[in-house]
Amino acid sequence: MQDKDLEENYHAQFIQRSLTQAGFESKILFGLDELRWDAAGQLIDADGRLVNCVWKTWAWETAIEQVREVSAEEYAAVPIRTGHPQNEVRLIDVLLRPEVLVFEPLWTVIPGNKAILPVLWSLFPHHRYLLDTDFEVNDELAKTGYAVKPISGRCGNNIDLIGPQDELLDKTSGQFVDRKNIYQQLWCLPKVDGKYIQVCTFTVGGNYGGTCLRGDSSLVVKKESDIEPLIVLKDKA
Secondary structure, three states: OEOOOHHHHHHHHHHHHHHHHOOOOOOOOEOOOOOEEOOOOOEEOOOOOEOOEEOOOOOHHHHHHHHHHHOOOOOOOOOOOOOOOOOOOOHHHHHOOOOOEEOOOHHHHHHHOOOHHHHHHHHOOOOOOOOOEEOOOOHHHHHHOEEEEEOOOOOOOOOEEEOOOOOEEEEOOOOOOOOOEEEEEOOOOOEEOOEEEEEEEEEEOOEEEEEEEEEEOOOOOOOOOEEOOOOOOOOOO
8 A cells, every 4th residue: 555656656566576576466556545345344445355464655653643633532442434335445444454464563653753762862871873862952952953853754854953053954844844843963964975875774584684875965865865876795705
C-alpha cells in the first residue's frame, strides 16, 4: 500500500521485487480506493482477493492521527469498521485489523517518534551517539545552536536551524506545522563538493544491508534532495 507519490513508487516497486524473489505474490495498491468489503465483512481488493498481509509507505503516525479524529475519548476503543459497504475503507480499518499482518510492528511508533530523544538524552547524557535534546531551549542549546524538529515529522519538513548567535540558518515548510517540537543540539552535515551529505545505512539481521547518500545544497536534507552515486568496496585483505 502506497500513496500517490513518485518516491513511494520506487520504494513499493523495490519491495515488490524483493517479495517476488522470495516467492511471494503481491499487488501494489495506490491509496485506499481499491479496497472494499465482501459479504462476510472482510477486506478485499478490486480483484476480490482477501487482504491479509500489508506492507505500507504510510507512517503509523498517520493512522494514529486518524484514531484521534474518530475516537470521542483519548482512550476509547478504536471504531474499526467491518462489512459496511456504504462506508469507505479508512487507513485504520486496514492497519488495525487483528487479522491483517502489517510488515512494520506498531511498536515502531515509539522509536520512530522524536519525542523519545529527550528521554534518551536524560538516560544517557553525553553519549557519543546522541545529541543534547530537550522539549524546550535550555542554556546549553542556546550556546551551541539547535534544530527545531516536529516530533512526528518526515522528509525534512518544518525544520528550523538556529545558530549559536540566535540566527536562522535554514528553514523548511511542510505539513507538520501543528505538531509539538523537540529542540536538538545543532550538528550540521559535512559539506562535500558543494553539497551537504547525509549518510543512511541499513542493517538486515544484524549485518550490513546497504547505504544511501542524500545530498543537498541547503543544510536540511529533504524529500527532493539528490540521491548521490555510491559504490561499496571490499576491505583489502
